[in-house]
Amino acid sequence: MGLQLLVEPLFGGALIGRGSWDGRLLITAAIAVLLPFILTYIVTSLNASWVTNRGNGNPPAAPYAVPVLGNTSQFAYDTEGFITRTLRRFGSVPFRLKVGLETMYYIPYGEPVQAMFKHARDLSMKPIIIVAMRDQFGMKPADVAVYERDGSGDMAKPLEGWEHMDPAHRVFYHQHHDLNAHLSGVALGALMARFKANYTSQLATTDQAGEHWTELPDLYSFLRDHMFRASCGALLGERLFELCPDFSRDFWEFDKHLITYLRRTPRWMAPRAYAARDRVLASMKKWYTHARSQLDYRDPTLAGVEYEPVWGARLMRARAEKFDKAGFSLDGCVSMDLGFVWAGTANVIPATLWVLLNVLLSENLTGRVMAEVEECLDEATGLFDVAALCGKPLLNGLYLESLRYCAATTSARNPVVDNFKLCGWSIPRDALMMSIVWFGAHDPNFWNAGRILPSGKPEHPVDTYWAERFLEYPDDPASGPVRKPNHALYTSSSSDIRPEKTAQDDKTAKPISHTAALQGHFYPYGGGSRICPGRHLAKQELLVAVAVMMREFEIELLDPVSARRARPDMRVFPTGAMGPDRKLPIRIRRRTR
Numbered sequence: 001m002g003l004q005l006l007v008e009p010l011f012g013g014a015l016i017g018r019g020s021w022d023g024r025l026l027i028t029a030a031i032a033v034l035l036p037f038i039l040t041y042i043v044t045s046l047n048a049s050w051v052t053n054r055g056n057g058n059p060p061a062a063p064y065a066v067p068v069l070g071n072t073s074q075f076a077y078d079t080e081g082f083i084t085r086t087l088r089r090f091g092s093v094p095f096r097l098k099v100g101l102e103t104m105y106y107i108p109y110g111e112p113v114q115a116m117f118k119h120a121r122d123l124s125m126k127p128i129i130i131v132a133m134r135d136q137f138g139m140k141p142a143d144v145a146v147y148e149r150d151g152s153g154d155m156a157k158p159l160e161g162w163e164h165m166d167p168a169h170r171v172f173y174h175q176h177h178d179l180n181a182h183l184s185g186v187a188l189g190a191l192m193a194r195f196k197a198n199y200t201s202q203l204a205t206t207d208q209a210g211e212h213w214t215e216l217p218d219l220y221s222f223l224r225d226h227m228f229r230a231s232c233g234a235l236l237g238e239r240l241f242e243l244c245p246d247f248s249r250d251f252w253e254f255d256k257h258l259i260t261y262l263r264r265t266p267r268w269m270a271p272r273a274y275a276a277r278d279r280v281l282a283s284m285k286k287w288y289t290h291a292r293s294q295l296d297y298r299d300p301t302l303a304g305v306e307y308e309p310v311w312g313a314r315l316m317r318a319r320a321e322k323f324d325k326a327g328f329s330l331d332g333c334v335s336m337d338l339g340f341v342w343a344g345t346a347n348v349i350p351a352t353l354w355v356l357l358n359v360l361l362s363e364n365l366t367g368r369v370m371a372e373v374e375e376c377l378d379e380a381t382g383l384f385d386v387a388a389l390c391g392k393p394l395l396n397g398l399y400l401e402s403l404r405y406c407a408a409t410t411s412a413r414n415p416v417v418d419n420f421k422l423c424g425w426s427i428p429r430d431a432l433m434m435s436i437v438w439f440g441a442h443d444p445n446f447w448n449a450g451r452i453l454p455s456g457k458p459e460h461p462v463d464t465y466w467a468e469r470f471l472e473y474p475d476d477p478a479s480g481p482v483r484k485p486n487h488a489l490y491t492s493s494s495s496d497i498r499p500e501k502t503a504q505d506d507k508t509a510k511p512i513s514h515t516a517a518l519q520g521h522f523y524p525y526g527g528g529s530r531i532c533p534g535r536h537l538a539k540q541e542l543l544v545a546v547a548v549m550m551r552e553f554e555i556e557l558l559d560p561v562s563a564r565r566a567r568p569d570m571r572v573f574p575t576g577a578m579g580p581d582r583k584l585p586i587r588i589r590r591r592t593r
């Protein structure tokens, strides 16, 4: 059913009567590039919301629908370009997209998306979370029903009309609460200490690199495997990898097929993709079953214990307990925790790659990063001081630019009230609103793109990675992330060659990330009360991962020309932070100290 429902409303009869090559091309295009979230949403809500929307006589006030049937091919062949062009036409007005039979509202960057984040009380993430759990993480109907049952919202106080719900059944609230409580403060410190110790010793002991140059096929897989192990170990405990030595391989194989699952491609059309998901779910289940049989999460001696090797972080015990009380089956719990592992690794690891790659591509940047990094090392332990890394201007700038450069994360919400108004526009109850950070983060009129070259082009266009983009240098009025209205700042000295910044300059720089102007254009973690609960962990892991890698190894890119051309892999747009579109062969050796 999946494919037909997806392709037919969009292409109508177009497939009929064409040569088979054309037909195949169209199907391939539809399968390859259509927005997965929109599509799964259509499929799922055909029965539910479409019918009610038609019947409630509450026409939305968005100016006019984009005639998608007329634009289907642009949309199908080039999702990113299509939304970019549509945004250009509508400016900051939310627009309706009619895809097939379903309507969704695209919420542009700027004021509208800020309003969407602000009005948390009237909006819910429930439908999109259900879609993700069911389609991405393979949750079965009986467990999806546990989610469906809960309309009480994710705040401590239940939404109106839900005051009498059994508190144990408030799954959205419990998740929201546990995630925020156990990914910050003391728990965050403990998580990071484990991540850091494990990652550092993995790199110190790996036999993939030694005193002499060794060639490795891909920088990304090298980074990814070590980071994934450290990250999962810190969260789920070391037992997982003992029980499932191939967990990492299975997980990334699963991640590779994400779009296939989200599109609800039938199993018979993509047996390998589903086999990969079955494998990773089976591994998680093995761990989960083992954990339950070994250690009761209610054991009073565990109260206040941040970590033990069976369940891993305290958060995992808290989740297991809440899931049981809510009535999830064993498979349901396993899908939930696979979702958590995905959220906790699938964005931060690609984001780390872009920092590392761009540092390696520039000798000057390598030197400046080393200067910052060396100051953060605790000589007594041989480990990095996380707080010190987080305080370094250049490292902060590199981290922020990486999120701007590679993140295509989606924030989605549905109004849970009638007459919801967003900047004056009415959005019907239950309608899907979504916004993808990529577009604001790549708005060429907003971002500082460096000086204007004689050719008229900026030196650092928004589709390139510029290490200093987020940094304000006190003696450089043309610095800072947001382009200033004074055009002369970027052109006046266009003839003289400016020196590269130095480590000394970096000491005076200030990373800018939280100004009001930026917030509407840069929301890789979403926003409002539902902002990503893992953002602190993500930043700290990224910085530690880069610092340890740079300190432990000398790394050279074997094909710098190709590496310089590496771009985010748009085939996975918009499922999150995107990894590179090619392999990055390196040679590597240990630094001699």
Ligand code: HEM
Pocket: 129, 175, 176, 179, 183, 340, 343, 344, 345, 347, 348, 351, 407, 409, 410, 411, 412, 523, 524, 525, 526, 527, 528, 530, 531, 532, 533, 534, 535, 537, 538, 577
């Ligand atoms: C660079 C890395 C990351 C990015 C770009 C990112 C981005 C996001 C975004 C956009 C959301 C949706 C928020 C919204 O709609 O307002 C989200 C939610 C979430 N993130 Fe992250 N995230 C990252 C890392 C992490 C890490 C390291 C963890 C945990 C270990 C994590 C756990 C979660 C969870 C559990 C949710 C769902 C929260 C809920 O159900 O309310 N994320 N993330």
Ligand SMILES: *[C@@H]1O[C@H](CO)[C@@H](O)[C@H](O)[C@H]1NC(C)=O
Pocket: 070, 071, 074, 082, 085, 086
């Ligand atoms: C949609 O198609 C029309 C013509 O068919 C074209 O003029 C318009 O630019 C397209 N819109 C987008 C956003 O591509």
Ligand SMILES: *[C@@H]1O[C@H](CO)[C@@H](O)[C@H](O)[C@H]1NC(C)=O
Pocket: 197, 198, 199, 201, 202, 205, 229, 230, 232, 233, 234, 237, 238, 239, 241, 242
């Ligand atoms: C790092 O953690 C993983 C997963 O918990 C474990 O398998 C591995 O042995 C640890 N490695 C080191 C060097 O501590």
Ligand SMILES: *[C@@H]1O[C@H](CO)[C@@H](O)[C@H](O)[C@H]1NC(C)=O
Pocket: 363, 364, 365, 366, 367, 368, 499, 500, 501, 502, 503
């Ligand atoms: C970076 O470049 C500047 C100017 O060319 C130079 O003064 C500085 O020493 C370089 N820094 C490093 C770490 O190589």
